[in-house]
Amino acid sequence: MPLRQSASVLALAHIFLSVSAAHAQDEGVAERNGSDGIVVIGERVGVGNLRASAVVTTDDIEDRPLGADITQSLQRVPGVQVSTGDARGGTFSFELYMRGLNKEQVGLSLDGIPTGDARFNGGSPPQRFIESSNISRIEVSQSAGDIGSPSRFALGGFVNFISADPYYDTGATIEAGFGDNDFYRGYVRLDTGEIAPGLTSYLSYSHQENDIWAGPRARSSRRDHVEFKAVKDFDDGGFIKLRAAYNDQRDNDFNIITLGEFEADPRNDRATDEISGIPAIDVDYGGALGGTREDFLVYLNTRFMMTDTASFSLNPYFQSLRGESFRYQDRQRRLAGGDPRAVTGYNDLGGAIRPGVVTTRDSNAFGGPADMRVTPRDTDRYGLTGEVRLEDVIAGNTIRIGGWWETTTSSETRNFYPILNSAESIDYNRGDLAFVEYDRESRIETAMLYAQDSIEVIPDVLRLDAGLTWFNIRYRARSPLEYRTLVGFSQDSGINPKIGIGFRPAEGIEVFGGYAQNFAGIPEDAFLGSNAAINPGDLDPIETENFDIGIRYSNETIALVLQGFHTRLKNNIGIIPRTTTGIDPDEIVRGNVATQAANIDGTKSSGIEATAILDFDFVDFYLSYAYQDAKHDDPPVGSAERAALASVGVIGGARVRDIPEHSVFGQVSVEPVEGLRLQGTGRYISDRVGGHILFPNSFAEIGTEEIPGYTVFGAVASYDFGDTGPFQELRFQLNVDNVFDKEYIGAVSSATATLPEFGLFSGPDVRTLDRYFIGAPRTFTASLRARF
Numbered sequence: 026m027p028l029r030q031s032a033s034v035l036a037l038a039h040i041f042l043s044v045s046a047a048h049a050q051d052e053g054v055a056e057r058n059g060s061d062g063i064v065v066i067g068e069r070v071g072v073g074n075l076r077a078s079a080v081v082t083t084d085d086i087e088d089r090p091l092g093a094d095i096t097q098s099l100q101r102v103p104g105v106q107v108s109t110g111d112a113r114g115g116t117f118s119f120e121l122y123m124r125g126l127n128k129e130q131v132g133l134s135l136d137g138i139p140t141g142d143a144r145f146n147g148g149s150p151p152q153r154f155i156e157s158s159n160i161s162r163i164e165v166s167q168s169a170g171d172i173g174s175p176s177r178f179a180l181g182g183f184v185n186f187i188s189a190d191p192y193y194d195t196g197a198t199i200e201a202g203f204g205d206n207d208f209y210r211g212y213v214r215l216d217t218g219e220i221a222p223g224l225t226s227y228l229s230y231s232h233q234e235n236d237i238w239a240g241p242r243a244r245s246s247r248r249d250h251v252e253f254k255a256v257k258d259f260d261d262g263g264f265i266k267l268r269a270a271y272n273d274q275r276d277n278d279f280n281i282i283t284l285g286e287f288e289a290d291p292r293n294d295r296a297t298d299e300i301s302g303i304p305a306i307d308v309d310y311g312g313a314l315g316g317t318r319e320d321f322l323v324y325l326n327t328r329f330m331m332t333d334t335a336s337f338s339l340n341p342y343f344q345s346l347r348g349e350s351f352r353y354q355d356r357q358r359r360l361a362g363g364d365p366r367a368v369t370g371y372n373d374l375g376g377a378i379r380p381g382v383v384t385t386r387d388s389n390a391f392g393g394p395a396d397m398r399v400t401p402r403d404t405d406r407y408g409l410t411g412e413v414r415l416e417d418v419i420a421g422n423t424i425r426i427g428g429w430w431e432t433t434t435s436s437e438t439r440n441f442y443p444i445l446n447s448a449e450s451i452d453y454n455r456g457d458l459a460f461v462e463y464d465r466e467s468r469i470e471t472a473m474l475y476a477q478d479s480i481e482v483i484p485d486v487l488r489l490d491a492g493l494t495w496f497n498i499r500y501r502a503r504s505p506l507e508y509r510t511l512v513g514f515s516q517d518s519g520i521n522p523k524i525g526i527g528f529r530p531a532e533g534i535e536v537f538g539g540y541a542q543n544f545a546g547i548p549e550d551a552f553l554g555s556n557a558a559i560n561p562g563d564l565d566p567i568e569t570e571n572f573d574i575g576i577r578y579s580n581e582t583i584a585l586v587l588q589g590f591h592t593r594l595k596n597n598i599g600i601i602p603r604t605t606t607g608i609d610p611d612e613i614v615r616g617n618v619a620t621q622a623a624n625i626d627g628t629k630s631s632g633i634e635a636t637a638i639l640d641f642d643f644v645d646f647y648l649s650y651a652y653q654d655a656k657h658d659d660p661p662v663g664s665a666e667r668a669a670l671a672s673v674g675v676i677g678g679a680r681v682r683d684i685p686e687h688s689v690f691g692q693v694s695v696e697p698v699e700g701l702r703l704q705g706t707g708r709y710i711s712d713r714v715g716g717h718i719l720f721p722n723s724f725a726e727i728g729t730e731e732i733p734g735y736t737v738f739g740a741v742a743s744y745d746f747g748d749t750g751p752f753q754e755l756r757f758q759l760n761v762d763n764v765f766d767k768e769y770i771g772a773v774s775s776a777t778a779t780l781p782e783f784g785l786f787s788g789p790d791v792r793t794l795d796r797y798f799i800g801a802p803r804t805f806t807a808s809l810r811a812r813f
Contacts, residue, residue, distance in 0.1 A: 066583070071577065075537045075539055083189075088741055092202055105167070106688065110278060111279075126182065144775075156270075159229060168573045175473070177496070177545050200213075206238045211232050226255035228252070264328055278314065283796065291799060300451065307355070313353035314352060326340050354441070357396050367379060382460060407432055422479065439463050500547065521543060534576070534578050547567070582640050584637070585637050587633070598623070649691075657675050657678060690708050706741075710735055712732065714729045715796055735800070770799060
């Protein structure tokens with residue numbers, strides 16, 4: 026089904042249910058609150074779990090501007106670090122870390138359905154399937170000990186976004202938002218109420234747009250988002266839930282810069298705001314930096330009760346991505362012979378033999394030759410999760426047996442089209458395809474089985490969770506414009522144990538600890554981010570070992586937790602240039618170089634996390650702190666292992682990039698009068714490593730580049746008017762992010778993180794490789810919500 030028809034299909038489904046509601050509305054039925062219930066204070070710090078965990082509540086989500094990127098709400102969780110280029114979100118500039126691991130090493134799901142690869146290019150970050158106003162809670166497991174998590178990326182933690190259920194009463198919810206940088210958002214949600222006993226549904230639509238603050242004349246972001254959900258609850262506790270989400274997004278995101286450029290002008294990401302007509306300048310034109318994408322996800326969540334103590338679930342899903350990214354090039358490329366895809370043969374090593382690429386370049390000339398590089402990326406994922414749950418078949422035991430199966434097919438093509446008239450615009454003719462650099466396809470089939478027995482050794486005092494997981498991943502990849510070989514092989518994880526133990530010595534006190542082994546195989550980047558044929562013997566699968574220990578205390582008004590962790594990651598994989606000889610650094614930044622995948626020796630992350638929550642009638646406090654010591658392995662100088670690290674841009678023994686030793690999040694909220702809520706927040710990130718500086722060709726270790734820490738503050742004021750005229754729950758909210766307009770580096774880009782520093786050719790202290798995203802300035806956002 027074409028993605029552009031998906032929204033129409035969802036709308037028709039909702040119209041049908043709405044018409045039915047007129048005949049089946051059951052008066053006097055209690056209103057469902059659109060969530061899974063109230064989260065008590067202990068649940069927010071993971072009470073009852075035998076691992077480090079936390080819950081981000083609906084109220085926490087609503088502290089952000091309505092419609093803001095849902096991942097920003099994770100900032101409060103200790104050990105989790107999120108950065109986006111704009112105060113309300115970002116795509117290319119989105120970076121997420123958890124306990125020293127990055128967004129491609131953390132499991133992400135929506136209602137237990139895996140959202141897949143979190144890369145910007147070719148991946149599907151979870152926020153594309155999420156309207157923040159339709160999320161009831163976020164469950165965060167900083168530990169990797171969660172049995173049944175459907176992800177090949179959950180090496181050290183997991184994040185599950187839980188969507189709100191429909192209301193039981195008929196009505197509509199509207200939201201509007203306005204703010205700096207011409208921000209506008211409109212949202213409407215229609216609830217049918219109870220159509221038939223236990224059957225409810227809603228349909229929502231939102232549109233938002235804004236200018237990119239660093240280049241408002243050339244760059245903007247626009248998003249249209251549709252969601253549909255229908256729920257059928259059964260009297261025995263079972264249910265069927267159907268949810269679908271469609272997202273159509275186009276944006277120009279933020280550019281990456283060097284530390285020197287930041288220090289010289291901390292509010293400039295070096296992307297220009299106007300066409301100059303000179304290609305050497307316009308390679309950084311912001312209007313040619315971005316992409317478009319359409320995402321569609323549909324799935325079922327089910328639970329069927331076989332007896333009062335036995336149930337099973339089946340959860341099928343399908344997701345598709347159709348998108349492309351684009352980037353201006355200060356030269357024109359055309360494959361000789363007139364066929365942009367021509368391959369004349371293959372050499373003895375299997376590499377493609379192609380006609381020469383004719384390059385025309387006069388970068389400093391007004392109206393000089395230029396290309397638009399367009400990279401289409403398509404992905405389809407379909408799969409199924411399922412579980413049988415048996416309680417007290419053996420007294421005091423809860424047994425879970427389940428599995429996950431998924432097939433992912435992906436393609437990526439890099440096309441070059443001549444700019445029609447570079448003196449006037451960036452327009453190009455899609456009918457004049459001059460050169461296709463590569464055309465890659467992959468198919469990955471994942472199977473996972475798991476089993477767990479949760480044993481109440483001493484009821485309400487001592488519990489043991491003992492589980493096992495097993496993965497098998499089958500890979501197929503081809504890239505006929507680069508190599509002849511059809512790559513095909515499989516990897517088996519073996520048995521990975523997961524053990525957790527919890528002890529309650531007294532009322533309100535929990536001591537917990539656990540151990541888990543995890544397996545991720547080889548990421549898609551090794552196929553769709555490299556134009557070297559993959560030899561199965563060249564890459565070992567990524568694996569981790571995780572240890573947790575902690576103590577919690579909670580009562581009706583106070584929750585405290587202190588926990589420690591250690592994560593050992595083995596066989597990490599990075600993407601590097603196949604050669605650095607004679608390469609223009611700009612070619613690396615723009616991704617126009619041959620690359621290969623290689624193993625990185627590994628990392629070790631250890632740390633301490635603490636959270637304190639005090640919740641009183643008129644004031645509440647939230648404080649979280651994390652200490653993280655994340656370092657790469659330190660093999661001996663001169664060893665083959667250390668040379669392998671250097672070849673992927675890593676200095677042995679150095680700290681992992683962008684992971685601060687110390688981070689703090691604090692929040693204070695007061696309600697001086699009924700309906701009025703005032704809130705202040707603060708976030709501190711200490712100094713961190715921005716880059717490992719190695720000399721090209723020789724990969725000689727120069728040292729690490731430190732980027733400065735920062736502290737930013739936010740303020741929120743909201744007023745609930747209650748029922749006013751035809752409206753219910755009328756609420757106005759004002760958010761001010763970065764109140765004191767702090768200038769800071771927000772994140773290290775994953776795009777160039779493992780590359781050597783070419784600027785060293787010009788002098789020992791010269792840095793030319795772009796690595797960093799700048800943080801957002803002070804930003805005002807006003808939001809309004811009402812139901813009727």
